[in-house]
Amino acid sequence: MRLGNWMADLRQALRTLRRTPGFTVTTVGMLGLAIGAMAGMFSVVKTVLLDRLPYADPDRLVYVTASAPGSGLPEELGAAPEFFLQYKEQSTLLQDVALYDNFTSTLRVGDRVERVRMSQPTNTLYSTLGVKPMLGRLPTEQDEDTAVVISHALWTRWFGRDPSVIGRTYDVSDKHRTIIGVMGPEFRFPRNDTMLWISQTIRPADIKAPGRFGADLVGRLAPGATYGSAANELTTLAARLPERFGGPTAYARLIGQHRAVVRGLADQLLGNYSGPLWVLFAATVLVLLIACANVANLFLVRIEGRHQEMSVRRALGAARGQLLRLHMAEAIVLAGFAAVAALAIAAVALPIFLSAAPALIPRLDEAGLDAATLSFTAVAALVSAFICGGLPALRGSAPDLSRLREGGRGLTRQRHWLRHALVVGQTALALALLIGSGLLMRSVYELRQVDPGYDTRDILTFQIAPERPELKDAASFARFNLAFLERLAALPGVQSVGLIENVPLNEGTSLMPIRTEQMSADANEGKLLHYNFTAGDYFKAMGIKLLAGRTFGADDHASSRGNVLVSKSAAAMLWPGRDAVGQRLQRRDQTAWETVVGVVDDVMQDDLQTPAEAAVYFPLVDTTPQGGRTVSSPGYVVRTARAETIAPEVRALVHEVAPEAPMYRVFTMARLIEDSMLQLSFTLLTLGIASLLALILGAVGLYAVLSYVVDERTREIGVRMALGARATQVRAMVVGQGVRVVGVGVAIGVLVAFAGTRALSSLLFGVQPLDVATFVAMPLVMVLVGLLASYLPARRASNLDPIESLRRD
Template sequence: MAFGSAIGELVHATRRLRGAPGFTITVVGVLGLAIGALVSLFCVVNTVLLDPLPYAQPERLVYVAGSAPGSELPAEFGVAPEFYVQYHEQSRQLEDMALYDTGTSTLRTADRVERIRMGFTTFSLFSTLGAQPILGRLPVAADESRVVVLSHSLWSAWFGRDTGVLGRTVKASGKDRTVIGVMGPQFRFPSDDTMLWIPGTVEARDIDKPGDFGEGLVARMAPGATREGVARELTTLALRLPERFGGSPSYARTIEKHQAIVRPLDQQLLGAAARPLWILLAAAAIVLLIACANVANLMLVRVEGRHREMAMRRALGATRVELIRTQVAEILVVALAAGVLALALAAAALPAFLRAVPAGVPRLDEVGLDASSVLFTLAAAILAAVLCGILPAWRGSSPNLARLREGGRGMTRRSHWLRDGLVIAQTALALVLLIGSGLLVRSAYGLWHTDPGYDTEDVFTFQFAPDRPGLKTANDYARFDLAFLDRLAALPGVQSVGLVENVPLNEGTATMRVRSEGAERNGGDGVLLNYTFTAGDYFRTMRITLLEGRAFTADDHDQARGNVILSRGAADRLWPGQDALGRRIQREGQTAWETVVGVVDDVMQDSFRDSPQPLVYFPLADTTADGGRFVSSPAYVLRTARAETIAPEVRALVREVAPEAPMYRAFTLAGLSRDSMAELSFTLLTLGITAALSLLLGAIGLYGVLSYIVGERSREIGVRMALGARAAQVRRLVVVQGARVVGMGVGVGVIAALLFTRTLGSLLFGVQPVDPTTFALMGLTMIGVGWLASYLPARQASRLDPVESLRKE
């Protein structure tokens, strides 16, 4: 009986809503848009952040890193191979573990060659993660890096999902290796773009130079172990490393300060993606709250308009529960219709939204509308119905029967405060999003106007890795690269060319310890500096300022005279306050001394957010190092006005000189610059859209309240004007009422924003979360919008005809 009664109420509510199409369309549209935005973001958050990792018992998987407060190393750094050996042999709280790293290298088959991202891991990676192949077997220690395991995407794209791929030989990272297994489509460790894995082993006998930090370590905790307990155990085990493996005095000092960092693996893999997505989901939820406040105000208008009807029903014996049920049925019908609209909007908007998400966010290809999305939409619609309808329904269930004699006109003081309170809430929430967007705008402006030490416009960069019998020594590669630079320089429109091992904004540089001649004040074992290799007109091409001395010449590369170039920061680290030109440096573990022939400006290597790194530039043929070091696949850089279109000509030239080597990592530096800001730009765009939407909804809400008040007070306004009140005085009366409400909303919004903006954290650049200028500007913007929303009904009030107003009464 109760079920039938409820269905009847919903049917009657639907009929009543059909009789008020303007109200119904407005409410369904406002709620549908807000719920649709929330559902779209929920789909992404649910798949990327909430779905568990596709590994066995993922709650026991952790990522292990290190820190050494007070050392020269970064605040957090990857482990070195000896850590893995020590932990693997002696940890009692870790059940299994694996060392891993990734990098791009060449994969060759009989009919295809490309540069792809590969994982270089210990064979224990798959057992640690609890992953099994869908084809073949997993590696074992006896394989000794002679095998590869393919990703599902590589197996599909290169081998057409041929089950006969097992046992086939491919050339991966310069060596022939046998395919032994294919992983399932969900196995993408550590990132979606990892195409294959080359497993190997790390033994204590392999450690000849401890302190080669930077590798990832994933581990499975033993049952009952905690991250805190694991961190304490690993910190203790690390203290014994110098005793077992030796190392330099600086390594020993680092280990003395070492503290193990243990965090959940999902937190590590998601990285910086989590914070922006949670912020955007919260912003969408705020928009829904604003929409609900707006709709609640519309519902109050509808309740006031039906006051006489409700009073008559109450007088005829209807209970408050029956009156509440009648109004709840209406908002429930509207909310469910809005939910259907929200699903349609989410389905349409989600593909475009996913295309705007920055690269690097995992599992985006799995995002879509599913059963959980439908359930979430239903829950959001029901919640919206409660938020929108409970106050109006309660208000409408207690009509003032005495007002039946007055024709039911006029708002009570309680109604005024309720409607004003909803507008205050809308204003406050809109201001929170507006301030957040303002802070991101200032951050983006600061990043775009940061001087990275080079010019990103009109620069094209690419790499390729020649593989031929004649290229064996450092001098062989140097002659090949210098000759190819000449070929590139001859291309039409090319102003200058150069090369570097690690192009800025695309690849980080390695570190080494460097000692200056006679620098006992540096502790005897030198300072830690970043380094790279360069040739040609690299500094002129990148427009990196040469502060003193000279750049490398062809002789520096071919004869390996032992010359180097320092960045200003490196020179200051080695010889504070002194001239570095002509002085000599020595690398840790080397016997040769190298002379500084030039000093250049510092550059931002990794991103515009980071401080410039102290950098040592070595010549291309670095034969002064014991055993010789060289670059087999440098990044070439070309300055040309045709940077966006020159790639086909460069690719043709690469095929001509090295048909066996694919061109890869082809970018414009301007594009890399945009990519480095992709996370901030995406968050700014999405938060900006939600802020604009909330601002519009807030303005509409205020306009609606004041317009209704003007209508309700038309008799009073008519009397005032009949008694001599001027139009300006009437406008002021309405505007002041709106300003009071907006002012209170701005005050509440500022307090709320003080809490919200702190969550922006690492997204901000060059501006504090509590920035007085941004708070003031956005507050004034909100007041300006409020004034405009107030002025329109105020102008309407000032144009009322007193005679007509009084005649209607």
């Protein structure tokens, strides 16, 4: 019987809503937009953050790194091969462990040659993660480094899903290797863009120089083990490494300071993205609450307009529960329509969101309108129905029968409190979002003011990977690169050219211990500095200032004089208070001394938020004794006013000089700057859209309330004007009422933002979560919007004809 009553009420609600299309469309539009935004963000959050990693027992997978407090080294060191062996053989709390790294290298399949993202993990990676190939087999120790497992994406794009690819041999990272397996589409470890995995076996005899940190290590906890207990055990095991593998005094000293760090693998893979995604999801929740407050206000207006009807129903014997059910039926019907609209909006907006988001967010491309998202949308719509319709329905189910004698007129000011409270809530939530957007806007502005130490305009950078028999050592690669630099410099419009092994904002640099003559022989660890190899007019092309001495000349790449350049910070670290030019330094594992011929400015290598690195620059050819280092595919830097359009000419030149070489990582420095800020800019854009929507909804809510108040007080306003009140006084009265409501909302919103903006602290740059300027400017914006929303109904009130107002019923 109760279900039958509900069905009857729902049919009645449909007929009633059909007669008020304006109310229906407005309500469905506001709720649909808000629910659609939240449903889309739920799909993203669920896929990226809530779904379990596609590995066996993912909760037991951990990422293992290390710290060395007091050593002056980076906060996290990563791992080294000897750590892998020690943990694998002796740990009781790690069931399995694997070492891996990431890099780009050349893949050649027939005439197709490209640089792709690769990884070379130990063969234990697959057992550690608990994964199996979709086709073929996994590598074993007998494969050494000759076997390759490819991703499903590579199998699809390059091989057309041909199963006979198993057993074929191709040129992979400068060596012939055989494809032995194809992974499933869900396996994308450790990055979305990893295309293949090269087999690797590490044996104790392979550890020639312990302490080569920087690799990544993943393990599987034994049952009952915790992060803390595993970290303690691994720290103890690491302390025995110098005894087993030897190494210099510096290595033993570092191991003495070593502390293992163990965290969940999911936290490691998602750490940079979880904060922004939760912030954006919270923003959509706030937008939905604001929309619900708006719709609740519309329901209150609608219920007041139907007061006469409800009073008659009540007087004729209708129970309060029947009236309550009738009002809630309308809210449920509208929420149902809003859910349908929300799914349509999410279906359109979600692909746009995904295309604008950073591409390396794990599993982001898997987000979609799946069953969980559909269920979430239905629940969100139902909850919205109760939020929007609950209080109005309670009020509408208890009509004041005494007002029947007044024909439904005479709404008292006390009955406005609920609508005003809803507007206060809207204003507070909208202001909290505005302040968050303001902080991110300030961060983007501050980031754009950072001086990275080089120019960011009129510069093209790219890499090529020439591979031919005559390019077999450092000298031959140097001759090729220097000759190609001359060809580049001859292109029309090119001002200067140079090359660098690791282009800023594109690739990171490695660390190397550097010792000076002033350091004692016992302290051979020296200072740990970043290093790079360069040639041509790199510093001129990049606009990096020469502070002292000179840069490299042609002779520096063709002799064994061993000249080097140092950055300003490196000079201060190695020779504090002294002139660095003419000083000598020595690299680890080498006996030769190299002379500093120049000091250049510091540059930001990884991104604009990381302080500039202390660095040493070596000539392209490492001609010092015990050297012979090969820089096979450096980054070329071309300064030209045609940076945005010159790439086709450069590509043609590459094809002419080295037709076998792929041209890759083609960027302008302006593009790299934008990419380095992509996560912050994307978060700002998304939160800014949510804030703008919240601001509009808040203004609409205030306008609707004041318009209704003016309508209810038409007779009163007419009396005031008939007694001599001026139009300006009437406008001031209505605007003042709106400003009071907005003022209360602003005060509460500031408190909400004060408590909530700390969640943004990890995203901010150059601005504090409680930035005074933002906390002053955004409330002023809110007040101005409130004034505008108040003025429109105030103007209408001041234009009323007193005679017509008094004649109104």
